[in-house]
Amino acid sequence: MSQPKQTGRDGITRRGFLTGSGLAAATVGTLSSTAPAALDPSSAATPIAFGPAPVRLAFTVNGRPVQVQVEPRVTLLDALRNYLDVTGCKRVCDRGTCGACTVQVDGRAVYACTLLAIEARGKDIRTAENLAQGDTLDAVPAAFVRCDAQQCGFCTPGFVMALRAALDKNPRATVAELEQAVAGNICRCGTYEQMRQAIAQLVRKEG
Amino acid sequence: MNNFTYYQPQSVAQALPLLENRWGRVELLAGGTDLLDRLKEYVSTPERIVSLTAIEGPFREISAIPQAGQPPKVTIGAGVRLVDIAESKLLAPYPALTTAAAQIAGPQIRNMGTLGGSLCQRNRCWYFRDTHIQCLLKGGRKCYAHEGENQFHAIFTQGHPCVIVHPSTLAPPLIALGATAQIVSPRGNRELPLEKMFQAPSKPDQREHTLAPDEILLSVTVAPNLPPGTRLANASYEVKQKVTSDWPLVQAAVAFAIEPGSQRARNVRIVLGHVAPTPLLSPEAAQELEGKVVTEATAATAAAAAIQGARPLSQNGYKVPMLKAAVKRAILLAAGFKPDWE
Numbered sequence: 001m002s003q004p005k006q007t008g009r010d011g012i013t014r015r016g017f018l019t020g021s022g023l024a025a026a027t028v029g030t031l032s033s034t035a036p037a038a039l040d041p042s043s044a045a046t047p048i049a050f051g052p053a054p055v056r057l058a059f060t061v062n063g064r065p066v067q068v069q070v071e072p073r074v075t076l077l078d079a080l081r082n083y084l085d086v087t088g089c090k091r092v093c094d095r096g097t098c099g100a101c102t103v104q105v106d107g108r109a110v111y112a113c114t115l116l117a118i119e120a121r122g123k124d125i126r127t128a129e130n131l132a133q134g135d136t137l138d139a140v141p142a143a144f145v146r147c148d149a150q151q152c153g154f155c156t157p158g159f160v161m162a163l164r165a166a167l168d169k170n171p172r173a174t175v176a177e178l179e180q181a182v183a184g185n186i187c188r189c190g191t192y193e194q195m196r197q198a199i200a201q202l203v204r205k206e207g
Numbered sequence: 208m209n210n211f212t213y214y215q216p217q218s219v220a221q222a223l224p225l226l227e228n229r230w231g232r233v234e235l236l237a238g239g240t241d242l243l244d245r246l247k248e249y250v251s252t253p254e255r256i257v258s259l260t261a262i263e264g265p266f267r268e269i270s271a272i273p274q275a276g277q278p279p280k281v282t283i284g285a286g287v288r289l290v291d292i293a294e295s296k297l298l299a300p301y302p303a304l305t306t307a308a309a310q311i312a313g314p315q316i317r318n319m320g321t322l323g324g325s326l327c328q329r330n331r332c333w334y335f336r337d338t339h340i341q342c343l344l345k346g347g348r349k350c351y352a353h354e355g356e357n358q359f360h361a362i363f364t365q366g367h368p369c370v371i372v373h374p375s376t377l378a379p380p381l382i383a384l385g386a387t388a389q390i391v392s393p394r395g396n397r398e399l400p401l402e403k404m405f406q407a408p409s410k411p412d413q414r415e416h417t418l419a420p421d422e423i424l425l426s427v428t429v430a431p432n433l434p435p436g437t438r439l440a441n442a443s444y445e446v447k448q449k450v451t452s453d454w455p456l457v458q459a460a461v462a463f464a465i466e467p468g469s470q471r472a473r474n475v476r477i478v479l480g481h482v483a484p485t486p487l488l489s490p491e492a493a494q495e496l497e498g499k500v501v502t503e504a505t506a507a508t509a510a511a512a513a514i515q516g517a518r519p520l521s522q523n524g525y526k527v528p529m530l531k532a533a534v535k536r537a538i539l540l541a542a543g544f545k546p547d548w549e
Contacts, residue, residue: 048214050214051211052211072210072213096243110319183313
């Protein structure tokens with residue numbers, strides 16, 4: 001990915017954007033009375049335009065505040081893997097289909113490949129690395145280990161994050177609900193049967 | 208993907224001046240599940256992306272107002288996520304909508320995707336999505352699906368130079384329920400019946416919806432107006448190749464009022480999804496059911512009427528009987544029949 005020439009600006013202010021972009025002031029002026037109120041002067045300090053030069057972003061990864069400077073086009077997945085060395089989330093299809101990049105953003109399971117890093121500003125990001133404290137595994141990967149629910153293991157971080165998010169949302173989730181929770185993940189090795197055994201153990205444990 | 212300037216307005220009023228009066232240089236971003244794919248494939252190469260994710264308030268909320276003797280009037284902000292539609296207690300009277308939302312793609316997509324994105328996404332034709340193919344919608348001279356690989360394309364093809372299927376699974380139930388769309392632009396607010404928000408595109412300056420490039424979909428409102436004393440019946444039924452994480456091959460959404468006593472169906476609306484370039488109201492099917500008691504036989508007659516106009520392409524004739532079954536099953540589900548087909 002080529003880096004454009006640095007402008008030395010991480011983000012420009014709304015005022016700077018309105019002056020610099022050549023936007024016709026008349027557009028704002030033609031807002032009719034039925035439209036929402038025109039631009040709120042009190043929000044003038046809030047920057048709303050970022051890039052195209054790299055932008056400094058701050059969010060939390062597995063409880064640790066981090067900063068990263070990336071172009072607006074960089075996905076959360078690439079920011080985590082390539083800029084922050086958080087490689088638990090895997091880049092497989094990069095098209096929001098396979099689930100290997102699944103992370104939790106403010107508790108919800110999402111595809112990190114389909115979210116711009118800039119959209120994650122200020123958010124709480126959890127990756128598969130968060131499912132171990134030293135040698136102690138979280139219940140979800142522990143069940144995967146017991147049931148041998150992986151072969152090559154490349155899809156595993158996505159599966160365990162999707163299951164963790166479902167159990168965080170509803171600790172009493174049923175087998176059917178947990179199977180639905182991993183419906184957006186694909187295992188090319190086909191270890192689904194072992195995963196079903198792991199899910200059965202998780203339901204008994206947490207239910 | 209190409210790089211761009213990213214804008215994150217805090218309100219709809221702040222977002223409007225960022226749009227242009229032509230398509231191409233600006234794209235709106237909500238859940239991103241459609242847009243990021245298009246950016247990565249260079250199908251869309253905007254210079255600016257206007258994110259709607261920081262806009263709070265009604266744009267991101269579901270609100271309900273009770274109506275005397277009627278189901279509630281529910282307004283769903285365009286920024287509401289699919290998972291929150293599927294799980295909304297306020298939308299419980301509208302299972303056609305909640306079950307359709309619950310079946311879209313997989314959980315991650317439902318956690319990201321929004322109502323507005325479902326209604327305004329671009330089509331999924333593989334010729335359109337292929338960077339290297341100049342189809343009609345990208346300024347080329349022909350629609351490659353007519354003579355090419357068209358097993359997932361439209362079966363209602365008459366008069367359509369481009370034979371995409373409309374990709375929204377929420378549009379058919381919303382249209383069946385008589386929903387209206389609230390739209391804002393620099394020229395003010397406007398409201399229109401949701402079925403009028405869609406069109407069959409055939410050139411680059413047309414999208415699958417009728418919003419102008421400088422307009423933003425604010426919300427969609429469901430407010431049934433049933434004959435006095437009747438109760439609302441509604442359902443959506445879809446057939447997919449895979450159980451989950453797949454696009455429907457066909458979808459039928461139905462809504463009607465049931466008279467007390469006689470049990471006759473009134474104000475029938477039947478909408479077909481994923482079979483035409485737009486969500487397709489079927490007045491022919493509705494007419495067959497209007498004033499009748501829902502039985503296996505009357506549902507089958509309505510379903511037969513729904514497929515009368517179908518003109519499938521070389522590879523998708525299989526969709527016709529599939530659609531017939533979907534319409535029949537949606538009617539039976541709406542009327543409270545227990546499904547005996549699964």
